[in-house]
Amino acid sequence: MSTQTTDIRPAPRADGDALLAVRDLTVEFGARKDPFRAVDGVSFDVRPGQIVGLVGESGCGKSVTSLAIMGLLPKRGNRISGSAVFEGTDLISLSDKQMRDRRGRDVAMIFQDPLSSLNPVIPLGIQVTEVMERHRGLKRKQAMPEARDLLEKVGIPDPNRRLKDYPHQLSGGMRQRALIAMALACQPRLLIADEPTTALDVTIQAQILTLLTDLVRDSGTALIMITHDLGVVAGMCDEVNVLYAGRIVERAARHDLFADPRHPYTYGLLGSIPRLDSPRGQRLNPVPGSVADNLPWTSACAFAPRCSQPIAQCREQSPELVETDPGLDGPRLLRCFNPITKETS
Amino acid sequence: MSTALDTTADRPAATGDALVEVRGLKVHFPIKRGVIFDKTVGYVYAVDGVDLQINSGETYGLVGESGCGKSTLGRALLQLEQPTEGTVVFDGTDLSTLKGEALRRKRKDMQMVFQDPLSSLDPRQTVEALLLEGMQAHGLTKDKAAAGARLRELLTAVGLPVAALKKYPHEFSGGQRQRIGIARALSVDPKLIVADEPVSALDVSVQAQVINLLESLQEQFGLTYLVVAHDLAVVRHISDRIGVMYLGALVEEADADDLYAEPLHPYTRALMSAVPVPDPVVEDKRERIILAGDLPSPANPPSGCRFHTRCPWRQPTRCDDERPELRVIDIPGATATHRVACHFAEQIRSGELQPHEVEATATDPNAVESDEHGPSAPASAVEI
Numbered sequence: 001m002s003t004q005t006t007d008i009r010p011a012p013r014a015d016g017d018a019l020l021a022v023r024d025l026t027v028e029f030g031a032r033k034d035p036f037r038a039v040d041g042v043s044f045d046v047r048p049g050q051i052v053g054l055v056g057e058s059g060c061g062k063s064v065t066s067l068a069i070m071g072l073l074p075k076r077g078n079r080i081s082g083s084a085v086f087e088g089t090d091l092i093s094l095s096d097k098q099m100r101d102r103r104g105r106d107v108a109m110i111f112q113d114p115l116s117s118l119n120p121v122i123p124l125g126i127q128v129t130e131v132m133e134r135h136r137g138l139k140r141k142q143a144m145p146e147a148r149d150l151l152e153k154v155g156i157p158d159p160n161r162r163l164k165d166y167p168h169q170l171s172g173g174m175r176q177r178a179l180i181a182m183a184l185a186c187q188p189r190l191l192i193a194d195e196p197t198t199a200l201d202v203t204i205q206a207q208i209l210t211l212l213t214d215l216v217r218d219s220g221t222a223l224i225m226i227t228h229d230l231g232v233v234a235g236m237c238d239e240v241n242v243l244y245a246g247r248i249v250e251r252a253a254r255h256d257l258f259a260d261p262r263h264p265y266t267y268g269l270l271g272s273i274p275r276l277d278s279p280r281g282q283r284l285n286p287v288p289g290s291v292a293d294n295l296p297w298t299s300a301c302a303f304a305p306r307c308s309q310p311i312a313q314c315r316e317q318s319p320e321l322v323e324t325d326p327g328l329d330g331p332r333l334l335r336c337f338n339p340i341t342k343e344t345s
Numbered sequence: 346m347s348t349a350l351d352t353t354a355d356r357p358a359a360t361g362d363a364l365v366e367v368r369g370l371k372v373h374f375p376i377k378r379g380v381i382f383d384k385t386v387g388y389v390y391a392v393d394g395v396d397l398q399i400n401s402g403e404t405y406g407l408v409g410e411s412g413c414g415k416s417t418l419g420r421a422l423l424q425l426e427q428p429t430e431g432t433v434v435f436d437g438t439d440l441s442t443l444k445g446e447a448l449r450r451k452r453k454d455m456q457m458v459f460q461d462p463l464s465s466l467d468p469r470q471t472v473e474a475l476l477l478e479g480m481q482a483h484g485l486t487k488d489k490a491a492a493g494a495r496l497r498e499l500l501t502a503v504g505l506p507v508a509a510l511k512k513y514p515h516e517f518s519g520g521q522r523q524r525i526g527i528a529r530a531l532s533v534d535p536k537l538i539v540a541d542e543p544v545s546a547l548d549v550s551v552q553a554q555v556i557n558l559l560e561s562l563q564e565q566f567g568l569t570y571l572v573v574a575h576d577l578a579v580v581r582h583i584s585d586r587i588g589v590m591y592l593g594a595l596v597e598e599a600d601a602d603d604l605y606a607e608p609l610h611p612y613t614r615a616l617m618s619a620v621p622v623p624d625p626v627v628e629d630k631r632e633r634i635i636l637a638g639d640l641p642s643p644a645n646p647p648s649g650c651r652f653h654t655r656c657p658w659r660q661p662t663r664c665d666d667e668r669p670e671l672r673v674i675d676i677p678g679a680t681a682t683h684r685v686a687c688h689f690a691e692q693i694r695s696g697e698l699q700p701h702e703v704e705a706t707a708t709d710p711n712a713v714e715s716d717e718h719g720p721s722a723p724a725s726a727v728e729i
Contacts (some may be wrong), residue, residue, distance in 0.1 A: 209621075233620050286550050288554070
């Protein structure tokens with residue numbers, strides 16, 4: 001592919017440069033005898049200033065991954081193993097108190113539903129300044145002008161009035177902007193956005209995504225973008241991880257992934273989406289079946305029953321995530337015995 | 346943008362005669378205040394003057410953002426909401442003249458598929474009971490054997506195993522539940538199906554399965570659809586004709602291919618440019634029209650053109666004062682079925698008018714009475 005990316009930052013490649021290195025992250029829920037593995041050995045790196053996408057359908061473990069990194073999963077009823085090393089510290093092994101000192105300062109998160117992430121009985125200004133008071137020791141009076149500037153920066157009109165408003169007085173898009181302002185209040189080096197635009201209308205979604213991309217590019221903050229929408233990923237992520245049933249099945253730079261999807265699941269997902277710019281009248285090619293058909297990863301490929309080109313090996317052996325022939329923009333990892341090639345597609 | 350291709354071949358040709366004719370439809374919901382006296386302090390203008398026609402055999406797609414009144418329009422069409430004004434003529438009958446039993450009988454011909462498959466299915470009824478209920482109400486189960494055969498035929502048509510009859514809704518996945526919802530709508534052999542966001546609660550891969558199912562059922566049973574959805578890509582894929590709604594009114598109506606090839610209304614342009622395309626090459630090259638601000642409140646719609654508060658092509662005075670009507674504009678390439686409600690559609694298309702910056706206005710979602718704040722955002726959590 002000969003198109004130029006909008007990415008102008010040098011992309012360091014070596015593992016040592018990683019801001020966040022997630023290794024073999026596994027989260028199990030439920031009884032020890034019969035646990036449910038929501039996340040199953042996920043490993044990925046996020047470098048400073050990079051936008052990394054985690055894509056998958058509901059139940060693939062993308063949100064649980066982010067909650068585990070943020071230390072937001074309840075301590076009871078689940079088991080987390082693996083590591084998430086952020087600037088030399090393993091976030092997974094931190095105590096609650098240690099994590100509280102980091103959350104919001106070094107690592108911040110934006111959630112899907114802006115209304116339920118804001119406190120309904122506290123004015124917006126106090127919620128935005130709270131994080132500055134906690135981490136930077138500012139007094140509320142000192143922090144207020146800064147909060148005002150933040151609200152202005154994220155595109156909230158009339159910020160002075162909004163500081164005194166309660167969340168219910170704001171529209172959905174404004175609330176999401178307010179959440180972004182709160183997340184940016186301490187200039188974190190890593191931002192995790194979990195479906196930040198799913199609850200919003202498309203015109204508002206376009207506003208928010210443009211805002212997020214600009215903020216990240218300007219400040220050099222790294223962003224983990226969690227979404228089910230491949231369109232969103234195509235527009236902004238540098239590197240994309242496709243998750244299926246708790247495991248990463250394919251990782252590639254975004255141009256490589258979309259131009260040449262190698263995993264049958266990625267290929268199937270792309271074929272399932274009606275595109276605004278494709279000719280009409282063509283049937284969609286959905287992935288057949290549902291996640292209920294999945295096989296356990298331990299002894300097979302979970303995706304085999306829904307796969308378009310399974311081979312016998314898929315039901316007998318569990319595929320590993322291995323590096324395959326690299327794409328034009330970077331390395332590619334694939335978990336498949338019989339990947340899609342130019343001929344089979 | 347690429348030009349549209351003539352690929353409507355595998356769709357059933359619309360027979361051309363109108364199955365549904367909507368004239369000047371308005372649905373206004375009163376806003377009540379007061380404890381002892383139910384004082385009406387204002388109205389939510391959910392649907393405010395819509396004319397449209399749905400031909401038999403075609404799929405009409407209604408697209409718009411939350412709060413634009415698309416769902417209310419769909420429901421008012423089936424007389425599930427009482428229209429404040431205007432008429433709905435279905436299959437030659439003015440539905441507003443029908444009452445009670447006569448209207449109930451008419452419902453056999455017009456069915457609905459809902460957004461949330463779980464909450465629209467009774468959790469205590471088996472699939473068999475769910476499907477039979479409607480048929481019983483319309484006297485279609487007199488012959489037990491025929492009804493049983495019909496049930497199996499329905500399940501096969503929507504791609505469910507016959508064993509599903511004895512199961513309850515919670516035993517199915519989201520996609521399968523939506524299939525049950527579709528089977529229920531089909532059970533009384535309707536002419537029109539109004540599908541309100543039929544796929545938006547589903548995962549992408551399952552979404553495609555249901556879209557394909559809707560298309561093949563249309564071919565099989567010669568159905569007419571009104572598909573209400575917020576996802577322009579889905580609507581464009583499935584519809585023959587599309588109406589774009591903004592704040593209770595249609596702003597543009599066209600054949601699906603024309604609409605994409607040549608969007609004429611500024612709102613349609615903005616909407617299209619905002620839809621993400623799963624292709625980085627396209628995404629990098631696209632020019633986005635980012636609309637400033639939020640949707641104004643339908644309780645307090647702006648004067649003149651409803652879109653003027655956010656429109657990058659807004660011109661002084663006329664856009665603020667005069668409400669544009671849907672009209673066919675006289676430009677080369679525009680078909681007679683392509684109608685747009687914009688005073689300056691010709692000039693915008695020719696490039697004579699250029700977009701300008703729009704200042705996002707501070708909005709107050711709770712404003713009811715007209716005040717100086719101008720537009721306001723939709724009231725929280727009220728999907729209209």
